[in-house]
Amino acid sequence: MTRVHIKTAGHMIDTAVVSVNKLGKMAGSSSSKCSFALTLVCLFFQFFVSCAGQGDDVITAQEINADTFERKMEAGNFLLVNFIGPGCKNCKDFTPIFNQVNTELLRAKSDVTAAVINNLDIVQHYDLQKLPSLVFFRKTVPILYEGHHEVEEILAWLSNTRELQGRYLNDNDFEHLTQASTGATTGDWLVQFCDPERPQCIALQTMWETVAYRLKDRLNVATVDTSVNKALVKRFKISVDKTPSVILFHKGNQYPYGLFHFGIASLAHFAEQSYKHVQGSPVLPPPAPLMKDEKMYKIHYKMINGPAERLETWLSTGHKTNKANKVPRERTRVDDLTEDIAKKLKAVQPESKGIFFLIFGGLLVFVLVLCKVFMTSPNRQSGTGGGPKKGV
Structure with a gap:
């Protein structure tokens, strides 16, 4: 029963009481008992109205600080956060709507907790572009609300986004799931290569899930952690210091996202339309898994x-x-020729060992003789014709 209905019913009872009192005066003393009974009924109804009215009261969402927010993130809770800022008029206008959302969640005994955060450092951490911003954290993974500020629409959005929209790929399942090099049956994939410890990647995370929600049922959206999937980093030549890097895999080709601004609208439009204006290149197949x-x-x-x-x-x-x-290497003609020469040398070597030493000894004696000759020749020339003859 709504508050309007309760007020209407109360007004009808008051009118009935006035009418009965008038009839009581006309009826005399016999109407006293009827008036007393009707008074008890009215008191009971007012008590019922007061209890029902308390159920329609709006419950204000709790404001939490940075430490409480961090603890809730570590606990992996479902958390709906209304990010506001000081002096924000739009934030004040949205507050009653968000409090109504909080009331509906509490009334339904939902596992989603609604909270308010007034902290510009956290706003900057998630690269939120406007205030107020409504962000739904699904076990630390955020997604940004883009709809109208209406209670029913927000509640429906919460129900539709409980599950993560984007996927996480690794070295082992990337090719199996995406079929990037063949462009076969799994459709197009928009993949961000990112190190989760880099501030730029943390800032993109909120928008990335929102992009995945926009492209739901039309295109696959995924993330590759560059800090652990080194094979994919090497395969696609990802510069880790310049992450995040976004690539669209479409029908066996890859198209890099070249803009420095990672906006929700620009990423979604690139995945569906503007990639056609980018020079693509064939996706090289991965190395053989058993080699x-x-x-x-x-x-x-x-x-x-x-x-x-x-x-x-x-x-x-x-x-x-x-x-x-x-792995055995394929045999070539050069290998056969080399092996034949080695076999012949091995067969000849035992028989020619004595001849080899004889030749080596003869050469050594010949060299020693030549050295002796050259060393004694100057001495003979100086003893025979070197000085003047006697008696001249």
């Missing part, structure tokens, strides 16, 4: 004939538990 570090691993026949999930798990991580062998 990492030039090693090969034996696959048991039961693994091949067993469930597909078991083989997929083994290909991603399980093969590391097996003993690895070096």
Whole structure:
């Protein structure tokens, strides 16, 4: 029962009481009992009205500080935050609406807690462009509200955005899920490569989930953590110091997002339209999964004939538990020629060992003789014709 209905009913009862009193005066003393009974009924109804009226009171949302906000984030709660600022007229206008949202959540015993934060440092941390800003944190992952300031629309938005819109990809499942190099059946993917510890990436996180909500059912939106997925960083030549980097994967080609401003509207428009004005390049296929570090691993026949999930798990991580062998290199004609020469030298070497030492000894004697000759030649020339003849 609404407040208007309660007031209307109360007015009707008051009118009835006045009418009964008039009739009581006309009826004489017999009407005293009727008037007394009617008075008791009115008192009971007023008590009911007061109790029902208390249920319609609007409950003000609690304002929390930075420490409380951090604790709630660590606890992984569902938190709906109204970010406001000092002297903000629009924030004051939105306050009654947000309090009504808080009242509806409490009345429905929802697990979503509504709170108010008046802290410009946190506003800057999440790169919120205007105040008030309504942000829904789903276990630390935020999404920005873009709709009208209406209670019913906000409550419907909360119901539709409880689940995360964006996905998280890693080295092992990126190609399997996106099929980026083949452009096959999974559709287009808008992927941000980002280090979650960088302030620029934290600022983009709120808008990124909002972009995913905008593109829901039309395009896949995902995130790659560059701090742990080194293979993807190397494959797509991501400059870690310049993250976040956004790439659209469309039909086997990749299109980099070239703007410095990461706005919700610009990212969504790029994913659907403006990528056509960007020079794309073919997506190179990933390296063969069983040829990492030039090693090969034996696959048991039961693994091949067993469930597909078991083989997929083994290909991603399980093969590391097996003993690895070096991958044999393909044999060439040069390898055959080199091997033939080595065999012939090996066959000849034992028989020619004595001849080799004989030749080496002869050369050594010959060198010593030459040295002796050259060392004694100047002495003979100086003894025979070097000085003047006697008697001249």
